[in-house]
Amino acid sequence: MKKVVSLLVAGLCLSAALAHTQTDKLVIAHRGASGYLPEHTLEAKALAYGMGADYIEQDIVLTRDNVPIVSHDIHLDTVTDVKEKFPDRARDDGRFYALDFTLAEIRQLHVNERINIDNGRRVYPGRFPAGKAHFNIATLAEAIELIQGLNRSTGRQVGIYPEIKHPAWHRSQGRDISKIVLKVLSRYGYNDKNSRIYLQCFDAAELKRIRWQLKSRLKLVQLLIDPRFKDPYNQTDFAHLVTAKGLLEIAGYADGIGPWMPQVVRGVDQQGRLVQTDLVKQAHALGLVVHPYTFRADQLPENIASFEQLLGIFLQQVGVDGIFTDFPDRAVNFLRAPAN
Helix, strand or coil: CHHHHHHHHHHHHHHHHHCCCCCCCEEEECCCCCCCCCCCCHHHHHHHHHCCCCEEEEEEEECCCCCEEECCCCECCCCECHHHHCCCCCCCCCCCEHHHCCHHHHCCCCECCCECCCCCCECCCCCCCCCCCCCCCCEHHHHHHHHHHHHHHHCCCCEEEEEECCHHHHHHCCCCHHHHHHHHHHHCCCCCCCCCEEEEECCHHHHHHHHHHCCCCCEEEEECCCCCCCECCECCCHHHHCCHHHHHHHHCCCCEEECEHHHCEEEECCCCCEEECCHHHHHHHCCCEECCECECCCCCCCCCCCHHHHHHHHHHHHCCCEEEECCHHHHHHHHHCCCC
16 A cells, blocks of 8 residues: 555656756755654655655664664654554663664554654644555655666655764664665665765764775765764764864765755845854855754754745855755755746
8 A cells, every 4th residue: 555655655756856947056855854754754755756856765773683774863752653563672771773674664653743752642633634544654666666666667866865963873773774785886886986876874983984985986075063962872973063174074974964944044134134154155165065964944043034035045145056955845846946
């Protein structure tokens, strides 16, 4: 049933995809069309494809039997009914980890819209309603096969944009997620910089390892985040990476950066003037592409009146090379508009 729904969704939006006017700006579907369907499901990927996205993102974690699955977190309890299906499988911290479940067990889970683990409430209450359809977690291979299959049937060349999640944590559990993921990507033809893929990670040490030790020739993107963010398993100095020296270092192993939006534009002041950094200018001078995240129509920054205003600031005024968005159709329509 899930595959039928996926193909129907793609078919309904196929005309929009074929009408997408190509520009030098990329629309990257963040976790699929996650503004409309539960994140990272095959249905969300198919909808994003039909909406005309240039790339579709896949966050990747491992199962107990070393299968890469597409899910944003190493935990399952924010996006599935794992607590109801396997109530006795939490670790000492009360969380349910994907790595503790086989793929066969994960197949039994139903995916829901993301909830806040602290209060149980939906993070985005206006999105897809609860209890209205059945969704599952997909493997990386399944997500790739869907996109490559649609590429063949439509004649388009939509790319993938996988993120290796928490590689140091996975290694602390005895698993080398990067080696496993690179093997799957290679099996599906993603082997060099001509491949329609960007591979991203927050962990700078891991991206260097992927480039130099694992000898990957894929296009790599260093993700950036608020330097106040702390992860005991990721020792990346994000404050350093946004400096001139840090960007020069990134250019030595990666092809681009994925900054948090406020690292590019700090906001719009009361007079409507843009307050921006020179991050994009410096990155471009080093040959790095810039793909900031995450553009959400239902979570606009302060003093931004509309989603289209936000797109215009980043894509036109600042000149980023692409954006991650939960609403790929609106970004595609914005870029397709004659004035843009």
